[in-house]
Amino acid sequence: MTVAPRREDYDVVVIGAGPAGLAAAATSAEAGLTTLLLDENIGPGGQVFRAISSTPVTDRNQLGADYWVGADLVQSLRASSAEVIPRATVWSLDRNLDIAVSIGGASAFVKAKRVILATGALERPFPIPGWTLPGVMTAGAAQTMLKSSALVPDGRTVIAGQGPLLWLLAAQILRLGGRIDRILDTTERGNYLAALPHAFAFLTSPYFAKGLSMMREVKAKVQVVSGVAELAAAGDGQLASVSYVAGGRRETIPADLLLLHQGVVPNVNLAMSAGVEHRWDDLQLCWSPVLDASGNSSVAGIAIAGDGAGIGGANAAVVRGRIAARAAVDALAPAAAARLPAMATLRADLAKAERGRLFLDTLFRPAPQFRIPSGDTIVCRCEEVTAKDVLDSVAIGATGPNQLKAYRRTGMGPCQGRLCGLTVTELMAQARGKSPQEIGYYRLRAPVKPITLAELAAVPKSEADVKAVVRG
Amino acid sequence: MFRRSEQDKRPQVQIFIDGVAVAARQGDTVSAALLASGVDVRRSTAVSGAPRLPYCMMGVCFDCLITIDGVGNRQGCLVPVAEGMQIEIQKGKREIGQ
């Protein structure tokens, strides 16, 4: 069944139905603005609350209380007048706030007075040798299957990397009776010291107690190797073993499944293709949009909320969604804004939600060897381009990702740089002795996700458009 | 590689992987159903023919490309299964008519 948007024009179009988008759409609709919420997924919830309305995991303790918070958000949204369309992939957004969205193989076009981008985050690329082998996945992938289909790892399973999500996933797998053979913790020892100055804020944040108990829960059941400084997957057409170096010792263990995770980074494709200015974030090691305190971007009318605005976590995402929506209400229907929580209250909520983030970012800053590969390690999974290929291109004069793209096709595959972009920027920066900011990023354009040729061909056209093409 | 937790009480849905009937559950994505099936569902890439399986399960990596009901190169991790769905594992480049 295909549902097209009911209107051609909306006050507010929210893209992404994770915590930020759910909160933003509900807020905007409650204030009486015509609101459309579009999301690519089958159901609402985004990454953190994935399958919140449909998960087969019925034992509430297994996914944890933080997960079920999502149900309230969905409820508020459903209670509002916001129009919601799932399985709707936005493939184009431009400076005029024209949106093209693919729903059931056909495109619809809507115009917004305000767009709130809540497209969230994706897991940071983890380009180690063998990361393209079948049997190597992201931790988030396993978590997605766990939440939406109650699937758990079965064979010999290794989890490698670092960050709060890794521990959450491990705990969830164990609670559902899944198998984990070993956890390889890649957190750099030096990070503990670096993070110390920010420890107070963290200790007084809710993350602390939760994080600690989860790690205890996992460590009681699984062998955890810390200080892992090298990591590689191997196998012939299928993962067979994982080897690592910790404390100066190399070890190789047989494995059927390797789950990788080293944090999440903003999903920038749609925002960048719309022309939103981004800057390199030296702490989070990723591109983040340049935003004002209400989430407004460099493109008039486009605000960004949630982890797409810079990683802040699910609680911060909710508040950022409310702030962005409130700003839209302030601009479009000031009278209605009085009904909403005051901006000052929301900003205080945000400060609270972001408490402890600096500590986490510093502690879980991934080590260079896991971000910047070398030799035959694949950088661009789609076009199968290696680190050596990238360096060879730098040697013949590529100064940044776009010239590299011309030489080597990096970023030209269907994922459009999502899985190689950060690696390419950092690898080139290192090779050229420049900052990632100076190196820059791919120039991204619509369609940000593939659509069928027939779908593109069906876009309405004018006489002038025809003249621009048919020239005898 | 993955197995289903016993608490999963969702109704079964029958799909076909290269013609072979496989039981999935309502609400599974095609990729999840495939990974749960125990069948060898490795595709091979259009560039070098290297074998791959889904990597991200959230629509960003395109390693789950698959032919669904005759249409090639769909993202299996974003498409829910449906009764009678015909899945073909892709080997190399997509055929033009599919």
Add this chain to the structure above:
Amino acid sequence: MSGEYDVAVVGGGLLGSAIAWGLGRLGKKVAVLDEGDITRRASRANFALVWVQSKGLGMPAYTVWTVQASQAWGRLASELKQQTGLDVSLQQNGGFHLTLGEEEFGQRTELVKRMHNQVGAADYKMEMLSASQVKKSLPLIGPEVSGGSYCPLDGHVNSLRTFRAFHTGFKAFGIDYLPERPVSAIGKSGGEFHLTTPKGELRAAKIVLAAGNANQTLAPMVGLYAPMGPTRGQIVVTERTMPFLPHPLTTIRQTDEGTVMIGDSKEDELDDRALKHSISAVMTDRAQRMFPHLSRLNVVRSWAGIRVMPQDGFPIYDQSETHPGAFVACCHSGVTLASNHAFEIARMVAQGVLEPELVGAFSASRFGGAGAANSSGY
């Protein structure tokens, strides 16, 4: 930046690269000055045809020049392969321009006639074919195809790999490729050119301006003239698919990698960051009417490129009267003409004079006007 060069080439797109490579091949000491990563660079945005049919209406010399380039391309491809190991996938087995409906067929027939009436053009055997004749070579065409024109000299190449091959070849020839050095001023003293860049000055005995549309502002610095009228072109590209298209078309070609490129519009817009989907829609709609099988393929990218376009559409090759040793080169169809640039233009620059019999027709003196007064019209 130190060192003196025989030739400094300004611009590292396909023109500058081909000419620099050709000069290096002749043993010259060459520097290529280029901008950085983000810039308008038609050489990264083109459709990659090595195309002869319909080129040169209104200027027979351009037809002759194009045919020569097409014939020399094989040699260029094999020299690049030998030097760099890179196969640029040149395919020259003839190309088509397909028409949809009777009206387009009639118009194309007219054009072919006019081409044939022009001196020198008949050599390359551009001919009209009926739909059933086309079908023999392109079995997958759809029912709306009314026929088309065919020229046996037409072909295509992997233009990005060609671009990379030139840049790879620079190393072997000892050419210094110097990106992030846009030239802002050019002077001549003591028999040498001085080029000002943000990273210092560079000196060379000769210079070639191959900065694309920027030639318009650079040329007057050395008594040359290059009036430009750039246009925008959009291209759409699909995912990789099994080979289905044995010949390139003016608007559809399948790359050696398997992707299908669909081109290309012509607009007066000059913003290469924005795209008009309605124009891509016309292009893709026509493509699926030509090959109905295409409709289910996924479009993975689309982009807009700014054409390097001399005001009358024909190439400009010129040498300065007031500043001997200064040359300018710019044209649309820089892929097609790459072989001529690598072999002929490079040879003439090395010897210090452009040969009127070969490229005299392309002097900017044809534009008349104030700027052209300085140009030699050699």
